[in-house]
Amino acid sequence: MMLADLTSEFWGNPIYQKIIKVLIVLATGLPLVLLVSRIVSRVLRHRLGQQGSDLLARIVRYSGYVMVLVAVLQEFGFNLAAVLGAAGIAGVAIGFASQTSLSNLISGLFIVGERPFEKGDIIEVGAVSGTVEEIGLMALTLRTFDNRSVRIPNEMLVKNTVTTVTRYPIRRVDLTIGVAYTEAIDHVMRVLAGVADAHPAVLDEPETVIVFNGFGESSLNFMIGAWTIKADVMKVKNELPLRIKEAFDREGIEIPFPHRVLAPGKAMEPIPVVVRESRN
Template identity: 35%
Template sequence: MVGWENQIPYIGVTYFQLISSLVLLVVGYVVTKILVALFKKSIGKTKLPPLVVEFLSKFLSILLYTTVIILGLGVVGVSVSPLILGLSAVIGLILGFGLQDTLTNLAAGVWIAALRPVDLGEVVEVAGKTGSVSGIGLMSTELKTPDNKLITIPNKLIWGSIIVNHTRMPTRRVNVDIGVAYGTDLDGAIKLAMDLIRGHPKVLDEPEPTVVVTALADSSINLQLRAWTKTEDYWTVKGDLTKGIYELYTKEGVEIPFPQLDVHLKKG
């Protein structure tokens, strides 16, 4: 019968040390899960943003797991002090030469979580990409496009870029551009457009909708319909007004021109 104090061949540790280390790792894993859950629950009762709570919980779990692993190695006879010093030296070297971008992303992730220029579910345009924010991690932020593509952007690009948040404000202005032919009764065309806007049930009365002349282009006089609506109704109103103004002008005989080029041939 093998004694607890007998060494295991080839690895130089006793059965007691090995079992103790495994028990410590299992217990440490369970205790860490419980502590992180309790920490997350207690800090969740504060007014901290959910992203900050998630970030602090992940940081605590990494710290506790690392501590458990070091203690487990100590039980099997591994000298912990040189290990900690060695890890510190290696981490210092990595941080100094190879993890500059990682640290930048980490710091940017903290600022994003704290100041919340973007939040989960919002539609944003950042770093040249547009999509709904589906996840914000320590190192990167994920956007989901309307055609269901997932875009992962490093946090340093998020924090260092101009951010256009399309859904943060409760209302938005819908702009619909359309051109009418030269010689058109502009007052009549504008009145028709205003009647269309005011007749839409999801267009707000305040701020007041308008129709303005934006340009005297090569082939048309350009008009722009401007209507305010709730942010969640933006695309519905834009689609309805775009389709509606085309159908209304066609019905009322208002010409919507297309670019034309007159070519004159001169005989020799």
């Protein structure tokens, strides 16, 4: 009878009942929030990419935590209407003070929807270039080629031009070369084509672009554009000029230095200046 009385007293106590309800809310609500966020991440991964799906899953997770917190506060008898009213007034004041943060948040959602780049891509934003490490709610984190971490607000990514260097599987490496005026243009173009064809990392299709750019101050200028896969861009950029120099040396093609021709001329005679004295 004593045990029955204690059990009856325990279940009949409103405080214990609230504690049990709160524990049930936490035990069911938190795992449910995590489950829903994981489902959102997996379902949207193919459409929004890894970073986009993770970002939306994070938003769902934080929203779920807020809902669980509200349910717990309601069980303890908090007047949520008064709390939400005060929060609304404070939210308006904070909103005016944090317009930049709100703009960054909205810009981040646009970036996730459009997917101009993903984690691991190399992008250029103004004078900054590097590898995308994280697409956050407020900012993007870049890792530069000299191993620095750069944080760029999402608002700047929407307002400025962003170049995704690794968007496509192949890229073209462009080099500008000048040769002496005594060289034959068709001979130089054949040598450049042979160097590109002999390089193992240069693709046969698309075909290498070789263009005569015109007459410079001291040289005939050419442009060679060699296509390669994006993983071999640095290799082609480093090795192709060396191979071109070796080929020019074998073929006797001169790479000139700037020339200046000085023509003798007649010196100008000084202009006489007449000074008159005034008499008073």
